[in-house]
Amino acid sequence: MRPVLEITNLNVGFPDGTAAVRGVSLQVMPGETHCVVGESGCGKSVTALSVMNLLPRGARRSADVMRFHDHDLTRMADRHIARLRGDKMAMIFQEPMTSLNPAYTIGSQMAEVLERHRHVSRAKGLDRAAELLGKVGITAPGMRLGQYPHQLSGGLRQRVMIAMALMCDPELLIADEPTTALDVTVQAQILRLLKSLQQQLGLALLLITHDLGVVARMAQRVSVMYAGQVVESADAKALFAAPAHPYTRGLLDCVPIPGKTAPGEPLGSIPGVVPRIGEGYVGCAFRDRCAYAAPACKGEIPRNRLSPDHETICTRSGA
């Protein structure tokens, strides 16, 4: 099976010299949920925006391979990529409160996606919008179509965003922290919804999150990012069973695991902060926070293949 999305050696730099993404490679298979996990500022959102070609102005993107199906995204002009956005690949964002245009109704904003990509009438677009609003669990979809974003709660707006992303039956859905801004109870609902939609529609889901709980619930594959690099990528089960990179282990120690963490046992934490990485940085960016740091961590860091689908970059090979 060929991946829906294939990225090899993606690099993104910003005008201030920050290297936001450094050599990221990942693949998303059809119908698979691939979680990208890491702290704020690790480059996971930038990676997602690169795929959609939605990086802020001034950002420089380069990649050896960036392929969506048969479309070579590295060679396409933005107006051609725009034909894929919202159609074959769709994206939802962290901020449901501000991601919808306050001046237009829900129905109008949803229908225009279908009008743009399928050239159908407004009425057809609205029919499809109502159908999808029902599908994402919104009651009285007909009434919602005529409402404005400010009349809906955050959870409802995120459902609208999801429904809007599905207007053209995309094959890839990129969800950038879709539940971070929501109440805990609503978070669970939205995750359940994403999971069931993904199974129903056979979506490939690239889910960006900082929450390992979300990863545990959703992911088949995981890429752990730190300071612009994927430091470990693995099958979700393998990752939780045997995390190889000290950073991944640190992250896992920070969250309680039911049945494993004894009551009263203190949770771990990772000292220090993510360093700002400029271009031409050499060595492991985690070494200042790592309990296993050694002189070798200042040099080139080897890439270790622990199993056919478990990779890590660390000097402690096979750790």
Add this chain to the structure above:
Amino acid sequence: MRKFLLRRAILAVMVMLTVLVVAFALTRLSGDLAVSIAGPNATAEDVVTIRKNYGLDRPLPAQFVDWAVAAASGDLGRSYLYRAPVWGLIKERLPITVCLGLIGLGFALATAIPLGILAAMREGTLLDRAIGSVTLIGQAMPSFWLGLLLIITFGLKLQWLPISGVDTWDGYVMPGIVLAFSAIPALLRLTRSGMIEALSSDYIRTARAKGLSTSSIVLKHALRNAAMPVVSVAAVQLGFMLGGSIVIETVFALHGVGYLAWESISKNDFPVVQAVVLVLATIYVGLTLLADMMNAVLDPRLRGG
């Protein structure tokens, strides 16, 4: 929506009351009206007679109430200079001023909005800075001087346009441009800053993620949200143009309300001055109300509910 408009309407009435008081007070502050009406050769008795005939000997509050009540019922008094009802004088001249104001605003919007959008889309580039310096020049150039420059260039040298009067439509072109010039900087800057804010917003990122065309993103999604302050200020600018076209009407010899105001101020024809201030203020308040209504149409959040 109804509540919003009601609130605005009450505010408008308060503004009108204030304007009535100020218009009345300003004419009384400009010296003894009886003396200036009587003229330099009048005797002391003449002044006393005039003061009595015009009711200027009565207490100020009484004079004000008389005038305000009459004005509210549509009677704006008589001009001493023209010896005719003031409303007739204004009505005759209003079309020229309104026409000029609308043409000026039209020119201003047609220039400021596209340039503002362009500057916002190319923020920080040479083009953006070039547009910015044009607005600076526009702001720094006095309108009478620009008017004279245009008259010399297009009226006298090239002889493309008439230099005075509005006997034909093309008489409005030059004064319209001059009037527009003073309104362009504010409108352009507002369009630019509003568009920059809108274009960097999350909903524009969503619009781009939906794969919409650039024109739809810019003109439909961003401009509508950036338009509200522009609408408000355009209404204020139109009010300014109607009231402030005095200089331009004088330069181009257009006999509009501005010219009438200038004439009556210099001759101390105070019923006309009061009436012109009142009429223009009414239009001004009406325009602001209109702008509020347009904004309520543009932004559903203002409609309440």
